Amino acid sequence: MTGERSRNARREVSFTVNGKPCSVAVYPMQRLLDVLRSELHLTGTKEGCGEGECGSCSVLLNDELVNSCLIPILQVEGASVCTIEGLAAEVLHPVQRAFLECGGAQCGICTPGMILATISLLRHHPAPSMAQIREGLSGNLCRCTGYIRIFQAVEQAAKTIEATGPGAAQSSFDSLDASR
Amino acid sequence: MKQRVVGVSVPRKEGAGKVTGNARYIDDLSLPGMLYGATVRSTVARGTIAGIDFCDGIPWNEFTIVTADDIPGKNAVSLILEDQPCLANGRVNHAEEPIVLLAHPERHLLPIAVASVHVRYETQRSIHSIEASERGEEIIWGDDNIFKTYLIVKGDVDSVWSDAAWIVEGEYSTGAQEQLYIENNGVIASFKEEEGVTVWGSMQCPFYVHKALMALTGLPEDKVRVVQTETGGAFGGKEEYPSMIAGHAVLLSQKSGRPVKLLYDRMEDMAATTKRHPSRTRHRTAVDKNGKLLGGEIEFVIDGGAYATLSSVVLSRGTIHAGGAYYWPNIRVRAKAVATNTPPHGAFRGFGAPQSLFALERHMDHVAHTIGLSPDEFRRRNLLQSGQSTATSQVIHEAIDLNQLLDRALLLSSYHEKAKQFAAHNLESSRKKGIGIAAFLHGSGFTGSGERYLNSLVGVEATELGDIRVLASSTEFGQGTNTILCQIAAEALGIDYEDVRMAPVDTRVVPNSGPTVASRTAMIIGRLVQSAAAGLRQTLIASGFLAGSASCEHFRAACRDYIRRFGKLQSWSRYEAPPNVFWDDTNYRGEAYPAFAWAVYVAEVTVDTATYSVSVDDFVAVQEVGKVLHPLLAAGQIEGGVAQGIGYALYEKVVWKDGRMLNNQMTNYIMPTAQDIPPIRVYFEEIPYEYGPYGAKGIGELPIDGPAPAIVNAIVHATGKSFCTIPLLPEDIFAGLANLRPQGIAEVRR
Numbered sequence: 037m038t039g040e041r042s043r044n045a046r047r048e049v050s051f052t053v054n055g056k057p058c059s060v061a062v063y064p065m066q067r068l069l070d071v072l073r074s075e076l077h078l079t080g081t082k083e084g085c086g087e088g089e090c091g092s093c094s095v096l097l098n099d100e101l102v103n104s105c106l107i108p109i110l111q112v113e114g115a116s117v118c119t120i121e122g123l124a125a126e127v128l129h130p131v132q133r134a135f136l137e138c139g140g141a142q143c144g145i146c147t148p149g150m151i152l153a154t155i156s157l158l159r160h161h162p163a164p165s166m167a168q169i170r171e172g173l174s175g176n177l178c179r180c181t182g183y184i185r186i187f188q189a190v191e192q193a194a195k196t197i198e199a200t201g202p203g204a205a206q207s208s209f210d211s212l213d214a215s216r
Numbered sequence: 217m218k219q220r221v222v223g224v225s226v227p228r229k230e231g232a233g234k235v236t237g238n239a240r241y242i243d244d245l246s247l248p249g250m251l252y253g254a255t256v257r258s259t260v261a262r263g264t265i266a267g268i269d270f271c272d273g274i275p276w277n278e279f280t281i282v283t284a285d286d287i288p289g290k291n292a293v294s295l296i297l298e299d300q301p302c303l304a305n306g307r308v309n310h311a312e313e314p315i316v317l318l319a320h321p322e323r324h325l326l327p328i329a330v331a332s333v334h335v336r337y338e339t340q341r342s343i344h345s346i347e348a349s350e351r352g353e354e355i356i357w358g359d360d361n362i363f364k365t366y367l368i369v370k371g372d373v374d375s376v377w378s379d380a381a382w383i384v385e386g387e388y389s390t391g392a393q394e395q396l397y398i399e400n401n402g403v404i405a406s407f408k409e410e411e412g413v414t415v416w417g418s419m420q421c422p423f424y425v426h427k428a429l430m431a432l433t434g435l436p437e438d439k440v441r442v443v444q445t446e447t448g449g450a451f452g453g454k455e456e457y458p459s460m461i462a463g464h465a466v467l468l469s470q471k472s473g474r475p476v477k478l479l480y481d482r483m484e485d486m487a488a489t490t491k492r493h494p495s496r497t498r499h500r501t502a503v504d505k506n507g508k509l510l511g512g513e514i515e516f517v518i519d520g521g522a523y524a525t526l527s528s529v530v531l532s533r534g535t536i537h538a539g540g541a542y543y544w545p546n547i548r549v550r551a552k553a554v555a556t557n558t559p560p561h562g563a564f565r566g567f568g569a570p571q572s573l574f575a576l577e578r579h580m581d582h583v584a585h586t587i588g589l590s591p592d593e594f595r596r597r598n599l600l601q602s603g604q605s606t607a608t609s610q611v612i613h614e615a616i617d618l619n620q621l622l623d624r625a626l627l628l629s630s631y632h633e634k635a636k637q638f639a640a641h642n643l644e645s646s647r648k649k650g651i652g653i654a655a656f657l658h659g660s661g662f663t664g665s666g667e668r669y670l671n672s673l674v675g676v677e678a679t680e681l682g683d684i685r686v687l688a689s690s691t692e693f694g695q696g697t698n699t700i701l702c703q704i705a706a707e708a709l710g711i712d713y714e715d716v717r718m719a720p721v722d723t724r725v726v727p728n729s730g731p732t733v734a735s736r737t738a739m740i741i742g743r744l745v746q747s748a749a750a751g752l753r754q755t756l757i758a759s760g761f762l763a764g765s766a767s768c769e770h771f772r773a774a775c776r777d778y779i780r781r782f783g784k785l786q787s788w789s790r791y792e793a794p795p796n797v798f799w800d801d802t803n804y805r806g807e808a809y810p811a812f813a814w815a816v817y818v819a820e821v822t823v824d825t826a827t828y829s830v831s832v833d834d835f836v837a838v839q840e841v842g843k844v845l846h847p848l849l850a851a852g853q854i855e856g857g858v859a860q861g862i863g864y865a866l867y868e869k870v871v872w873k874d875g876r877m878l879n880n881q882m883t884n885y886i887m888p889t890a891q892d893i894p895p896i897r898v899y900f901e902e903i904p905y906e907y908g909p910y911g912a913k914g915i916g917e918l919p920i921d922g923p924a925p926a927i928v929n930a931i932v933h934a935t936g937k938s939f940c941t942i943p944l945l946p947e948d949i950f951a952g953l954a955n956l957r958p959q960g961i962a963e964v965r966r
Binding site for chain 1: 225227228230231232233234235236237238239240241243244395396397398399400446447448449450451481482693694695696848849851852855856857858859860881882883887888889890891893895896
């Protein structure tokens with residue numbers, strides 16, 4: 037929620053989301069989170085706290101992991117944004133699959149952010165140690181899992197990506213109905 | 217018989233939607249013409265409302281404004297009692313009590329508008345502690361500030377003191393804890409004159425909301441529809457509170473004639489919604505010269521906040537669990553829930569048991585230390601055995617061997633070796649290491665006669681395509697309801713897991729199978745699904761459409777044929793209590809729960825005596841929960857519960873000032889992060905329970921009961937200081953080690 041909008045006029049901001057260029061007429065101080073969710077209808081990015089503590093709204097901004105609740109949209113001009121919707125096309129991304137198979141997602145509300153944090157972590161540390169996993173995910177809170185199965189998902193995803201590359205192979209989970 | 221689907225870690229039913237971001241939570245939904253709602257709340261803890269001013273500078277004519285005067289039915293959040301108003305009417309009894317509701321099409325205008333409603337109060341003196349409530353400094357509820365009392369009596373505890381070799385006393389307390397689901401509370405309501413009202417929202421108990429909305433609106437049953445949306449964590453925090461927020465959204469929708477979304481932000485959710493009840497427990501225990509318990513007197517008190525809500529039932533579970541997993545020949549438990557001018561405390565995983573079990577398991581260590589036995593040996597001499605009875609005189613018929621569970625936990629945690637190593641290590645290091653145990657139980661299902669009153673109904677039906685839907689009001693909020701109930705149905709029907717799905721949790725579609733709480737879904741609802749599914753299969757066989765053993769394809773064909781011939785294929789199952797379950801509600805005696813889950817947890821900690829910080833280094837969780845339906849989900853439940861228990865013990869402190877939460881942000885209310893969690897090593901013993909589905913019992917709440925006492929026992933072991941209060945933050949440890957304030961009252965008499 038951004039207040040004080042009346043003092044600012046809407047303006048055009050252009051950036052790339054999940055590989056597609058887009059242009060939105062928004063208030064400059066609107067949060068990237070709200071623009072993604074309300075203007076672009078990309079609701080996979082979640083709001084948990086609105087103050088950069090929980091990481092549920094994590095997205096990749098020019099390949100860096102950020103809390104989209106802390107990013108004014110003006111700062112996104114010309115940048116590229118990757119959200120959870122940008123990961124799976126025909127098949128699940130290896131990180132998504134690992135979360136599914138290892139039990140890394142319970143209620144699912146932290147999951148999109150946690151998955152993007154994992155992708156960022158694995159880019160910096162393709163074969164992360166447990167200490168690196170813990171540190172890499174320490175900005176993303178999960179209240180359900182106790183993190184243990186998320187750690188296992190990260191390890192499994194790292195192995196899959198190492199073995200097959202990020203374009204990764206088929207799995208029995210790919211055919212699951214996405215809704216239920 | 218070997219199972220095909222049950223006991224296998226099949227993919228979570230709604231998992232793909234969750235990892236792709238396609239799952240739709242309440243804030244991801246909107247309706248045409250929808251307004252956004254907001255709540256004006258009390259800033260004082262107690263007083264009368266002298267006036268409400270709507271300040272200049274806001275276009276109030278654009279807003280829908282609702283006060284208590286707009287309520288068509290009864291101004292109450294209908295739950296057990298109806299003492300809590302939906303909107304304050306003339307007076308407030310706690311800070312954050314809702315007074316005025318606002319709605320507007322522009323979401324961003326609402327915070328400004330809320331801040332521009334000024335409520336004038338004539339304040340009254342308020343009370344904010346169990347002690348102030350007990351002393352009756354002010355009478356704020358009923359005649360005596362007491363919501364509920366219970367008394368459990370077994371044997372004659374008054375006769376044991378004279379024969380005791382030791383009498384050991386202790387006092388223990390626990391603080392409030394925020395559920396901190398990552399998705400805040402939220403609903404959308406749509407009121408239409410002809411159709412009635414529909415509410416979509418994040419919730420555990422759609423039929424609780426349904427009942428509350430009928431009372432609030434005065435509408436008949438068929439004009440109120442409640443639909444659960446994907447729910448981002450709950451832990452009890454979405455058991456009773458959704459009835460309040462749903463009521464507010466309905467009032468706004470009814471007045472505006474438009475759909476209304478009412479969604480809390482984190483600060484509002486933390487400040488205004490329920491938390492775990494703070495508690496105080498006093499123990500007086502008699503032990504004979506062989507280290508056997510002779511008897512105990514326990515006084516258990518919880519702070520219920522300003523209204524009754526669920527406090528009587530939270531107190532009930534806490535009271536029944538107060539004697540724990542031990543054999544007490546004589547015991548008396550006196551319990552009460554008292555009122556304070558604090559936002560009402562409510563359901564949170566464990567529901568009273570984590571409080572009384574923290575006290576008991578700390579006290580067991582304290583007694584062991586006093587009488588010169590090791591914590592494991594003292595427990596070994598007193599753990600319940602099959603054939604013995606609990607505090608409510610419930611005889612344990614299960615073939616459980618708690619000493620074996622204890623041995624396994626000690627072995628897996630290298631308890632004795634570690635204890636020896638740490639004794640040597642601690643002589644030379646400022647980083648003191650300790651290891652602690654908790655042994656405990658958790659009752660599955662509603663307490664006492666509760667399941668009989670709920671009278672749950674579950675259905676299983678075939679669709680025209682020949683696949684199967686389970687009809688139950690059991691909600692999924694991360695714990696795996698969808699998955700395990702579909703597993704059970706598939707197993708009983710003899711078909712594939714993929715061919716079974718859950719019907720949407722919509723009060724127009726599913727029957728009332730009770731709330732999704734109390735570790736009842738796997739054991740109670742699972743059993744009903746199993747029997748409804750078996751009934752459906754039997755119907756197909758009896759009709760001649762299905763042979764005894766058939767492939768999934770044959771099964772589908774049989775369903776299609778049956779539906780073509782008879783119109784529909786459904787099977788229903790209603791709860792029946794297992795035989796020989798008897799509960800005396802007046803004397804609080806008998807079968808408190810159909811079954812218990814049992815556990816022994818061991819925590820290993822390091823206490824840095826320079827910084828007073830604590831790290832949990834290792835955690836072993838051994839439990840017996842009957843048949844494990846889904847090993848992956850089951851382990852996930854235990855790990856998540858242990859993590860919440862670590863927070864409960866070491867980090868999560870609600871800071872109160874005059875009945876308001878001061879640290880209502882994730883920035884300063886600290887829950888465990890990925891950096892704070894030790895390896896959590898989870899082990900199951902499986903003793904199938906005769907009346908559970910394929911032998912399963914409850915599991916969800918058990919793991920929150922043990923971590924806090926195990927961790928604090930380990931801290932006491934590391935430091936030699938008898939800490940008796942949680943949360944135990946570094947400043948508390950500093951104060952304890954520096955003898956700045958007394959920790960507990962531990963009196964010993966020989």
